[in-house]
Amino acid sequence: MKEKGKRLGLGLVGCGAIGTVLAHAIDEGKAGESRLVYVYDLIVGKSEKLVSELSHKPKIAKDFQGLIECEDIRLIIEAASQDAVRQYSLKALKAGKDLMIMSVGALVDSKLTKEIRSFIKGTERKVYIPSGAIAGLDGLKAAAINKIDEVLLKTRKPPNGLKGAPYIEEKRIDLSAIKEPTTIYEGNAKEACRLFPENVNVAAALSLAGIGPEKTKVQIMVDPTIQKNIHEIHAKGEFGKLTVYNENVVSSRNPKTSALAVLSAITTLKKITENLQIGT
Numbered sequence: 001m002k003e004k005g006k007r008l009g010l011g012l013v014g015c016g017a018i019g020t021v022l023a024h025a026i027d028e029g030k031a032g033e034s035r036l037v038y039v040y041d042l043i044v045g046k047s048e049k050l051v052s053e054l055s056h057k058p059k060i061a062k063d064f065q066g067l068i069e070c071e072d073i074r075l076i077i078e079a080a081s082q083d084a085v086r087q088y089s090l091k092a093l094k095a096g097k098d099l100m101i102m103s104v105g106a107l108v109d110s111k112l113t114k115e116i117r118s119f120i121k122g123t124e125r126k127v128y129i130p131s132g133a134i135a136g137l138d139g140l141k142a143a144a145i146n147k148i149d150e151v152l153l154k155t156r157k158p159p160n161g162l163k164g165a166p167y168i169e170e171k172r173i174d175l176s177a178i179k180e181p182t183t184i185y186e187g188n189a190k191e192a193c194r195l196f197p198e199n200v201n202v203a204a205a206l207s208l209a210g211i212g213p214e215k216t217k218v219q220i221m222v223d224p225t226i227q228k229n230i231h232e233i234h235a236k237g238e239f240g241k242l243t244v245y246n247e248n249v250v251s252s253r254n255p256k257t258s259a260l261a262v263l264s265a266i267t268t269l270k271k272i273t274e275n276l277q278i279g280t
Helices: 017-027 044-053 064-068 082-094 104-108 110-120 137-143 166-170 189-195 201-209 259-272
Strands: 008-013 034-040 075-078 098-101 148-157 182-188 217-222 229-237 240-248
Touching: 008 017, 008 064, 008 259, 017 034, 017 044, 017 259, 034 044, 034 064, 064 082, 075 082, 075 259, 082 098, 082 104, 082 110, 098 104, 098 259, 104 110, 104 189, 104 201, 137 148, 137 201, 137 229, 137 240, 148 201, 166 182, 166 189, 182 189, 189 201, 189 217, 240 259
Parallel strands: 008 034, 008 075, 075 098, 148 217
Antiparallel strands: 148 229, 182 217, 229 240
16 A cells, blocks of 8 residues: 555544544654645644644645545545544545544444445455454454354443433433443444444444444443443354453543544554554
8 A cells, every 4th residue: 555665645634632642643653654644624723733733744624625635645534523434434435545434433324334345345445443442353353254143342431431422412311410330321333323423433343343233232331430431342152252341541632532542543554554464
């Protein structure tokens, strides 16, 4: 994908908390042989603020078209929202760009996922989905070669980590009134990603690696006794049993996101530019 001796040109969509951390990592050389060429955000002030903080100044795109028309950009990073994935992913691929998706919850929409798979089949285009705030996707992908009977994700977050979620608003749940660990949602990954679009992208990644968003079970718990985001994965099938436990420090820029989620994206970028590949 990357020409020898040439840094991978990147375009960033979304200059919020996640995009900002990613941009700084790229700027500091932590994301392999890559460089940030353009940034874009619907709120121009966010783009301007981000660029002012960087040593290697990328250009600011006026619109998404500016990214996909730039010949120096080989990969576009979505770090904005599920809506951005729905709006821009196919446009980026059709313009000959590869794509890395952070708001992977959008891909529980089987129609969108089928359209992306269908378009990139037989082409050189690549779509990258970082593991995010969980471990174990390598094992689950391997297990999925044969039959998997069940996959369950148990997520526990402090009240601030779920603030503003559509489900919380719809059910009028007073998070401040919860004084002990309380399960507030049980369902499948498809519904969980719709009701908690900024909180459980891990459920989408897990479902795509395993048995799909409708069969992957999700439990979400509000826990005022913790300050970290905790994810437990339980899977069983012909391969045996898999249990993974993640206790993640919350991102300093966004309480809804684990620090590991952004580190996973940085590592994905680094992996793209390296010849030595470790792990499944």
